[in-house]
Amino acid sequence: MTVQEIKEIKITQGLIEQHGLSAEEYEKIKSLLGREPNYTELGIFSVMWSEHCSYKSSRAILKRFPIAGRHIIQGPGENAGVVAIDDDLAMVFKIESHNHPSYIEPYQGAATGVGGIIRDIFTMGARPVACLNSLRFGPLNHPKNRYLMTRVVAGIAGYGNCMGIPTVGGEVCFEACYSQNPLINVFCLGIAKRDRIFYARACGEGNPVIYVGSSTGRDGIHGATMASEEFNEQSEERRPTVQVGDPFTEKLLLEACLELMKTNYIIGIQDMGAAGLTCSNCEMAGRGGAGVEIDLDLVPAREKGMTPYEIMLSESQERMLIVAAKGREDAVKEIFAKWDLHGVSIGHVTADGNMRVKKGGQVVADIPALALTDNAPAYLRPKIMPDYIDEVQSWTPDGLPEPKDYTSVLERMMGSPALGSKAWVYEQYDHMVRINTILFPGADASLLRIMGTPYGIGMTVDGNGRYCYLDPKTGGMLAVAEAARNLVCTGARPLAITNCLNFGDPENPEVMWQFDETVEGIAEACRFFDTPVTGGNVSFYNQTLGEPVFPTPVIGMAGVLQDCRAYVTPWFKHDGDLVCIIGGTGGHLGGSEYLKAEHGIIKGMPPRINLALEAKAQKACLRGIGLGIIRSAHDCSEGGLAVAMAESCFSPYGSIGAEINLDKSDRADALLFGETASRIIVSMNEKRLPEWERLATKIAVPWQIVGHVGGDRLKIGPWISSPVERLRHLWERALAGVIDQ
Amino acid sequence: MRCGVVVFPGSNCDHDCYHVLKHVMGWPVDYIWHKQKDLKGYDLVLLPGGFSYGDYLRAGAIARFSPIMNELNGFAEKGGLVLGICNGFQVLLESGLLPGAMLMNRGLRFICRYVHIRVENNSLPFTGSCKKGQALHIPIAHQEGCYYNDPEAISEMEKGGQVVFRYCSPESEIDDRYNPNGSSGNIAGVCNRQGNVLGMMPHPERCSEAVLGSEDGRLIFSSLLKVAEGVSI
């Protein structure tokens, strides 16, 4: 098709619908333009106004997040958030979903998700130092789910390992609702100098717009719209749009960009992610209060005969857009040439605020940048509490049969994919490259040193879809609390979060209610813990044939440890050490893994959270670690006390038993496997007990000594007695045993 | 001990090796861009781990044509010390500086974890600080690390002391159970006939500082110290 022919394509009702635009939206486009859009422009509006790019259903609600704080240098709105470490250094981090692409092609979908989040970090001027990932699949007894998990993990490994960025942690969960819609959330963190942060802004009339990285092919056209749709049979036909990742090229792009960032040639820089050239150009122009003019004939193309529509919407990976200082084009290109990469001036910054696109000497699109960004539609969608809520929340354990043999319950749970060791996953990830990783995956949070400083950075990703399904607001709060608790268990102080919100169809009022409540819970907890939100990602339309996934927020949290050597690990250390539980006691069965795994019930209120108590428990743990009293600290979460105790018995160097006595409560299963919030299991030498007592009394946190470390069995009250090596064997084989069957 | 760390496009342990040579060992060290053509003045040239050229086609296959590799041939012939770690080892195999080849791990997956390797030859410049038969606690991180050579070639190598490390138990026992990737004879590292070129899959630079959990890797570098100080080995 010639440029002229494309310009003459008639915009019909059908075409508008195919582009996912409503009649009102189309009217709005016409009024913003003052005319009918042409075909290319329609495509551009369609991707920029898609849910994925415009956040039209979530923008208003996300405003409730606390975003300011002492440490926050950059909150939401840029490619990633920036948080101060000290006067000189900052950490830059963000989380992103790649759910839909990963279902269609799990290896490439997951790989390009990793590639995308890494670009978000280095586009800010930070050297990426660690990745994490949060994965949710359907049950592994189904071969398709095993296939998805195997390929997703391989894809994450393939990309991250090749980039030389360690993948240091994450989570994996299984639930039937994710069978047709796995959740693949990836997190990346980088380190930058505070005074060398780069922003995605185009300004300075006449400054060149430079395209760098891979050439543009027909990959992923309409990726952003696909991520804004639910799956149905026709999704299969969209398959050819999947992009293939090229981590080698991205590694070169990373090094070239970081080299360029040492100079003063950059005015603004942004990666090309969803909606590729379109999104990067209009967002940079929008933020900079300027316009851009680009010529598509100059864009390096991988295929012949690409139309302006295709070039503008292509989601080919490993590309960036740079606005450079006038006169520095050649210097910029030279750096990219050294790394064998394209560096091409494709246009310049203008003063009129429009994104003007030319091809074959003609203007093929001319749109006010703000019409695509700030003026995109925003909706306050109707919401309503779903009917199931009353039913599930009114459940009580009355009448639930208590197991006769608790030892075998524990053994079954330890050997299940949900609670078993995730080593099968993280051993496929290079988690050591760059030699900063102090705490490997397998602990509550991961810890990195920052070379050349005394500091350590802790990071974790956490979420629990089941809790949010049962009570979204509590679930949101629990996710933040658990993330913070995980950091605190290593000795790191939580500073800020990023979040990925995975939900169903926002046009379904019940889903919207879940979303609203979840955000409320996260916001409240973040305010309480003073861990502001620095950014994140919303992924809607996670459902198949009308059935939404559980509302699943994933919290990515980062914190700092002043002396990276003063960390603590989760496992028991010494024979004879006292075992102590900090925080709440008692057992709460609602929403627990035990209830689901042993009784097939997903009901009840999730554990209630008392934020004040949670804060005290965390404070006591941090102080205890700081003073060297605490020798091991482990968060008690999924699987409850018994599972957390068993995990505390395993270290990379071997196993050690423990003997635990608990006050009898009315239900032993609730005591052993209930998931009451705000609990941390710590161990200490008996000699430090008086010091601990003083500390805990001052903070006024509940605690109790429940036993001691030693022997080769885990014994808990009269209920459980199992050789630690046996538990360990079951736990280690849990995933591998199912997947490699 | 003046050191150079070669940087191929896609190398990603270059920075780690640089750090250990410079800040842990205290030696002068330079990055050497793969297009450079001069190795004068260096005592040790290190080929680091990573994914040179993405490991596309075969690990190390493309990097071995880099201009620096010509130079490295001459450097090695003159007795210069060459250490290839992981991808660096693969490059040395592809270039023929070391015998054998790498296949995909038998489990087909990338593996990153700590293993033990037994020191089979401690009379090399790289192993003089180790005891013969000692088990080193050291990480691996690779997908194409299954060492292969035909059986006669391997027995030749064994006779000549060219098999330097084998995967083993913490107690130095060699058994297939401790072989993470299916390597012939559990081989984890080999050297050339002269003993001045060593390739190994495990990463000594990842375990050379206490804060990282093991310091066994430093034995490889401190062995070189003996060479630097002229202690006969």
Added chain:
Amino acid sequence: MVAKIYITLKSGVLDPQGKTIHHALSSLGYDEVQGVRLGKYVVMQIGDGDPEKARGRIEEMCRRLLANPVIEEYRFEIEGGE
């Protein structure tokens, strides 16, 4: 019988490996090379039987397991059938 199966990336799908090999060949001076695509080559020994039936089965194996229909296509030949 022996089946030889050729699995290649669909045209239009990025082939980072092919691209990198092409680049390497160019820098080695093989300027006549204009493009490289890397695929898989599966050689399968099959118990003797009806080649026509084998054809159907192999077709099925390709579709179900050997090729990834999202990004790959395949073709095959059978040799040595009676």
Added chain:
Amino acid sequence: MVAKIYITLKSGVLDPQGKTIHHALSSLGYDEVQGVRLGKYVVMQIGDGDPEKARGRIEEMCRRLLANPVIEEYRFEIEGGE
């Protein structure tokens, strides 16, 4: 011209990928499959010229870069030369 290059593991060399595919096929019920070897299939576009000369050049590319003689062997065909 197009060169099609087939790179396979030498017969004595273990092929864990082939073995895994074989295993997967068996568990899907394809019992007639007796063995699987996985190789590489390189498709190369070459500027037109003398096919005889091209042959020599490709031989060289295989020897130098495309195949590793310690573990692999190769063969190739040229199509569309005059």
